[in-house]
Amino acid sequence: MKQNGFGPVLIVIVVALLAALIWMMFTCQEIPSAVTAQPTQSSAGTSSAPAETQKSEPVSSDAPATAAAPTVTQTVPDTSAAETASVTIIDVTVPATTVAPTETAAPSAAAPSRTSYFVLSSAPATSVPATTVPPATSAPATSAPATVPATSSAPPASSAGTPMSFEASLGYNEKSASLYAEYAKSHPGLDSQTVVKEVNIGLYRPFYTDPEPVDDPSSLLVLVNKYHYLPSDYEPTDLVDLKYRHPDRTSKGRVTLRSEAAAAFDKLCEAAADEGYTILGFSGYRSYSYQQSIYSSYCKSDPQSVVDTYSARAGYSEHQTGLAIDVCTDEYAYNKFGKSPEYQWAKENIHKFGFIIHYTESNKDLTGYKNEEWHFRYVGVEAATFMYEHCLVIDEYIALYADSV
Ligand SMILES: [Zn+2]
Numbered sequence: 001m002k003q004n005g006f007g008p009v010l011i012v013i014v015v016a017l018l019a020a021l022i023w024m025m026f027t028c029q030e031i032p033s034a035v036t037a038q039p040t041q042s043s044a045g046t047s048s049a050p051a052e053t054q055k056s057e058p059v060s061s062d063a064p065a066t067a068a069a070p071t072v073t074q075t076v077p078d079t080s081a082a083e084t085a086s087v088t089i090i091d092v093t094v095p096a097t098t099v100a101p102t103e104t105a106a107p108s109a110a111a112p113s114r115t116s117y118f119v120l121s122s123a124p125a126t127s128v129p130a131t132t133v134p135p136a137t138s139a140p141a142t143s144a145p146a147t148v149p150a151t152s153s154a155p156p157a158s159s160a161g162t163p164m165s166f167e168a169s170l171g172y173n174e175k176s177a178s179l180y181a182e183y184a185k186s187h188p189g190l191d192s193q194t195v196v197k198e199v200n201i202g203l204y205r206p207f208y209t210d211p212e213p214v215d216d217p218s219s220l221l222v223l224v225n226k227y228h229y230l231p232s233d234y235e236p237t238d239l240v241d242l243k244y245r246h247p248d249r250t251s252k253g254r255v256t257l258r259s260e261a262a263a264a265f266d267k268l269c270e271a272a273a274d275e276g277y278t279i280l281g282f283s284g285y286r287s288y289s290y291q292q293s294i295y296s297s298y299c300k301s302d303p304q305s306v307v308d309t310y311s312a313r314a315g316y317s318e319h320q321t322g323l324a325i326d327v328c329t330d331e332y333a334y335n336k337f338g339k340s341p342e343y344q345w346a347k348e349n350i351h352k353f354g355f356i357i358h359y360t361e362s363n364k365d366l367t368g369y370k371n372e373e374w375h376f377r378y379v380g381v382e383a384a385t386f387m388y389e390h391c392l393v394i395d396e397y398i399a400l401y402a403d404s405v
Pocket residue numbers: 319324325326372374375376
């Protein structure tokens with residue numbers, strides 16, 4: 001009976017103890033879970049607002065996420081750390097990827113990169129690919145600028161495996177050293193002297209690109225070509241009529257040259273006549289506006305690219321100097337002059353009177369004009385004789401001897 005009375009009490013106690021134990025277990029789990037919940041919530045809280053930030057920088061999410069994780073456990077700074085990290089990443093990645101299409105975003109960032117590319121590309125050709133490669137290969141940014149000058153000093157000696165010493169070439173200009181190297185690379189097979197000459201002429205760029213006004217329009221050695229132009233208002237002050245000119249032109253108007261050139265041309269015609277040849281002036285000085293009307297009338301029937309091969313744009317015509325004359329004979333029109341016996345005489349004699357034949361079949365790539373056997377240019381006896389003896393035209397002469405001219 002006693003045992004029977006004690007039994008229920010025991011059961012009650014055991015049940016009470018069990019209940020207490022279960023309660024304690026729940027309570028104890030809630031406390032640590034509250035501690036761990038802090039960071040979870042903070043990261044969740046962060047993700048609520050910056051979630052967009054993180055999504056907006058999908059690429060960069062990996063690195064900052066991992067880096068932020070350990071810090072996050074702490075407290076508030078985590079959030080700012082994560083944000084800072086993500087912001088930094090955006091700064092680095094976005095401009096690189098986004099700037100190109102946007103173009104509105106970073107005018108300051110886009111400009112320098114273009115400038116530096118331009119500088120590099122106008123530097124020796126060899127340094128361009130060389131420069132582009134190193135930064136990619138060698139990670140540290142510091143090594144990039146260090147490599148550039150080192151590489152750019154190399155090209156002159158290594159354009160195509162053959163050492164080229166531009167310095168020893170006539171007309172070498174230190175300022176154009178990088179252009180020589182670049183031109184040599186894009187024109188394999190040219191010797192260094194030709195490279196220097198052609199670069200000096202300006203052939204490394206298309207005709208009419210970055211043209212320059214002539215220094216002295218009234219110089220007898222003025223160079224007017226597709227890189228050098230005359231002022232639109234330039235008109236020689238000493239134009240005189242030619243004594244020997246085609247009869248048709250006499251009725252249509254004057255055929256003039258500057259006085260010195262006109263006198264020399266008259267002598268030339270007389271010397272030719274003494275040997276039985278008839279050379280006549282057909283078209284001498286032309287004003288800017290007249291050249292403009294000629295050129296634009298050609299453009300009505302031919303594409304400009306074609307017209308450019310046989311007619312000069314206004315300001316770019318040697319005729320505006322008053323030192324150029326198109327000739328004919330009494331039997332051959334000016335554009336047939338190349339077929340005349342007079343042309344054969346002219347080739348070997350006009351230099352004695354200070355003239356050269358400027359546009360020939362062999363130099364058309366250099367001048368940009370088709371052959372014009374009828375176009376004589378006055379440069380003076382000394383220069384003309386030199387050019388004749390060295391098979392040069394004025395563009396080459398200036399390119400090679402600019403210092404002594
Ligand atoms: Zn002409």
